[in-house]
Amino acid sequence: MASNYPVDLSVKPEVKAFFDPATWTISYVVKDPASDACAIVDSVMDIDYAAGRITYESADEIIAYVKEQGLKVEWLIETHVHADHLSAAPYIQDALGGKIGIGEHIVTVQETFGKVFNEGTEFQRDGSQFDRLFKDGDTYSVGSMHCFAMHTPGHTPACMVHVMGDATFTGDTLFMPDGGSARADFPGGDAGVLYDSIQKVLALPDDMRLFMCHDYGPNGRDIAWETTVGAEKQHNIHVGGGKSKEEFVKFREERDAQLAMPRLIIPSLQVNMRAGELPPADQDGKTFLKVPVNGL
Ligand SMILES: [Fe+2]
DSSP states (O other), X not given: OOOOSSSOTTOOXXXXXEEETTTTEEEEEEEOTTSSEEEEESOOBEEETTTTEEEOHHHHHHHHHHHHHTOEEEEEXXXXXXXXXXXXXXXXXXXXXXXXXXXXXXXXXXXXXXHHTTOOTTSOOSSTTSSEEEOTTOEEEETTEEEEEEEOOSSSTTOEEEEETTEEEOTTSBOOTTTOBOOOOXXXXXXXXXXXXHHHHHTSOTTOEEEOSBOOOGGGOOOOOEEEHHHHHHHOTTTTTTOOXXXXXXXXXXXXXXXXXXXXXXXXHHHHTTTTOOOOOOTTSOOOOOOOTTOO
């Protein structure tokens, strides 16, 4: 594999995927092949929004797997502030340890949504809820496996793609080749910027394994989450076959104008901008999520 990257791309981590049918999210446990160390990418906390009920079946499944395999969690990676599911990172951290990491531009996202949800001054907008804020190109390790984070804005300002050996976690940049790309119309999103970020992912070696954050099973096919850079370059319906930035931006903006808001965007943002913690309880010990009326 090419060597113009800060880590050894020939290391082959074991990747275990967990699909959450309620939010179409795929979470991952990524194990260093040379030790028991692992990272957990984009975990899910369950919510019945209509009932205001939070549960942890999805996270418990991951916790059970990690325990059963005897793994040691070193990182809980959030590829970005998700708008369609709630992160279970702090719940898993309590059970298994590990550091919660996200892109440094989380501060921009916190600034934006701190205003939208009219959070008081007790809501810190400096990313301090997270254990590590990754900068573009930052390296870190999972056991003896070296990894790096690429800043890939466009879907949101804080998006990062994580490269762990020969496995790359795309977050919401790319979907499977027949799924295309993520929307770019959230606050701070930009279709042209997303195109440029996707090119950074497609510049990885052709045989790099890519793992999606979401799959919606387009055209009735079974849910899938793994592909390669080579397959995306050739076949991705939004960016494959050398589609130009102009074509992509025009298509993406027209498509985004027709998309409804994700069902869980309001609870997701309030929780995920706090690294997966619920808002602080009131003086009676009760916890609430807000709905900003005409605020999004
Ligand atoms: Fe997302």
